[in-house]
Amino acid sequence: MNQDTLPGSRLLHLLEASPDGLSEYELLLRLSRWEGRDERLPSDTLELFRSHFLLFHTLYRLRDQLHAERQASMQISPLCIRLLPYQAAESALSEREPLRDYYLDLNHLRDTGADDVDKMLGAFWMRLQGGEDKQQALATLELDEQQGGLDLAVIRQRYRQLVSLHHPDRGGCTQQLQRINSAMETLQRYYR
DSSP: OOGGGSHHHHHHHHHHTOTTOBOHHHHHHHHHHHTTOOSSOOSSHHHHHHHHHHHHHHHHHHHHHHHHTTSEEEEEOSSOEEEEEOOTTOOTTTSOOHHHHHHHOHHHHHHOOHHHHHHHHHHHHHHHHOOHHHHHHHHHTTOOGGGSOOOHHHHHHHHHHHHHHHOGGGTOOHHHHHHHHHHHHHHHHHOO
């Protein structure tokens, strides 16, 4: 196989030609052009996941190779992928990197189906949005996300306190208890 047709070689060429780096989106589009394919990314979420996974798999392999050969370092993130000067004392490659480990294990690519991708996207958007329902639930449980240290254990503790305080058997209001229960169900979706 010609060296110029290897995926790592194409990536290296594109990154060398873009010293400021490229986003994942731009890199995928340029790879499509290079291969003479349509310049659109797949619209099917599973195919898009596979394209993303294979790109990051190849990027981490290329980064490891460049580092082993003392040629360069590489910044890898969806927003900016770029080559950096080699740094001999760089310890990042010697430490455990969960993302690198994930993308270098091709079982993740093989074992991930359309339902899995939909679940990942749903969880991502839920964490990103932190919508109105989350804010209302926090207010119902009298919690402030800005104070820091808010996790499911803290939320559960506060939930138990309010249930104890507002339970109808202890003179509380049934409607308030229902609001507290609903708030807890909502927050469990956001804090896992």
